[in-house]
Amino acid sequence: MTIVKPRVIYWFRTDLRLHDSPALKAALDLEPEVLWPIFTWDPHYVYHVKASSNRWQYILDCQQDLSDSIQKLNPKSKLFVIREAPQTLFPKLFTAWKPTHLVFERDTDAYARERDKVVTDAATKAGVKVITRYGRTLWDSDEVVRKNGGKPTMSITQLQAAGHKVGEIPKPIPAPDYLPDPGEMPINFDHIQRAETVDLNAPHRSLVDKTYKSIAGPKGDSAVETLEELGFPAATTPHRGGETLALAQLEKVMADEKVRGYFSKAQDKPSFNRTSDDSSFASHALRCSVPSTLLLANHGSQLLFRDMYFAAQAAIGSPYTQTLNNPYVRFIPWHLPSKYDEADTGTMAISGSYQVDSPQADKWFRRWKAGVTGFPFVDALMRQLRFEGWIHHLGRHLVACFLTRGGCYVHWERGADVFEELLIDHEPASNAGNWQWLSCTAFFSQYYRCYSPVAFGQKWDKNGDFIRKWVPELKHLDAKYIYEPWKATQSALDDAGVRIEGDGLDEGGTEGIYPVAMFDFQERRNICIAAMKRAFAIGLHGNDEAVKNGYWKQLFEKAGETEMEGLDGMDSSDDNDDEGEHADDADHESHRNHNPKGRNGGKHSRSKSSTAVQEGPMDRHVKKLKT
DNA sequence: ACATAGGTTGCTAGG
């Protein structure tokens, strides 16, 4: 009898790190004869998930740093990057390389689980043993869900109670001090290039996409991809990714906090300008480099929210990142709703595009995205987001509230799309969860607490230094007006050398011109709060029949709602919303947007929260009326 | 059943 020593493929995915990796430890505990550290480029992420150059650069940084760290431990090894979908690649590797084990860190999102099942089934068929561990979160999200009665964790109390039942958070595992040699890596099989026709990133590519041109890259050495290979222009972010850098930053922050006596105090006053040198770096450190357990000491509360979102995602599955079919998110008839993939009736997953039910709301959305809303604090944040791929999480609160329930009344899925594209620290579970939180569709519901684009920033930055940095048009404006330039006197504007005009969308950054504010914030705030109140009274959720079959519209109309999908803005009545050429006829019907006060929908079966997951009385009502 | 307290991180006016 011959004893076969383990030959292990370690499959790196989002866990681009060596420290505190239970899965990597499990792989090394096998005492393998050979270990292949590999990364596979998955077309799902390349073509179906929007990402900016900054995001790609950050991920490539993480991969390159990991590869360097592996090579330091064993000069024969590195991160071998293979350009093919894992679902088609692994069955061929199992035959060609003859591994005994495949090891990886589990994910909680629906796509990854589906993909991993395909790969795991292929492994089983090929006689390869699969070992997985959790490792991205404080507790195993699936365990948390189990201890929470199989239900998603929709509050911090639930998460803490469930986490307590799961047990102690394990101590961080040190990085390994050796790695076995990689085995032979014959590529004696056909390379399947991408089959997809969809490419959500096409508009952002400036070069020809060569991502899948060859299985081992242009030099045939399985090196980390470059932005050029991916077809993206150079990144603008000053933030670099990678475990080595992130750990060094963590060490510095902890040392600083000790010196300043902040060690036990979770929160300093937010500073929107500081980034990599303060506690806010935690979010992008978490993305793929620094294990959460190492951050626990001084970022404890933030991490609990993250675990809450991951466990919610683990329980809810694919509808977690959307409204439709999601029993746990409130239905609110926001503008610019997602288009759903008609062909894919099984999951009803969002297809990435949206309906322009209101040209006005669409313009507000495009101005928000471009950082030309005419609200300087909003614009500063959105411009920093685009350039750096990072903004302070309180800044994220403000711009998210402004786009959804506290200004534009645009669907939170639009905002989540933009953050997904631009944030280098983007994680789907946290992104969707936070957008649901801020828009009061799940996790949080106090919609009358509404962030002001003027007052919120002033609390910490009276002089508007943050605005001056990112909105240079207003650099010399008196601090009295910097948050609300529409109030500035002509002489103050003249002194600052700025004119307030246009919508900021067409000109290519004309110097000395800053756009007119999109709307009167107080007015929009009141309209939105009133609309939220009526939507809460109607009480629909993402899986209610009335939402799926469109009957919701009649319910909202009966309640006298006008601030909703499809019911406004089909004329160009808004006085700020003209295209600049026909300003004179802009004031007709200017009162059209005002909500009639009065009847609210409260009488319509206020579905209690506990009925959200079942068929409520509303559903019977709807079915009856539908025939 | 019902009441009460609490909830990452709201804003404003007033002391």
Next chain:
DNA sequence: ACCTAGCAACCTATG
């Protein structure tokens, strides 16, 4: 600089 009450009134957790 820092606190409080009032605003209008959401949901969850607990006893």
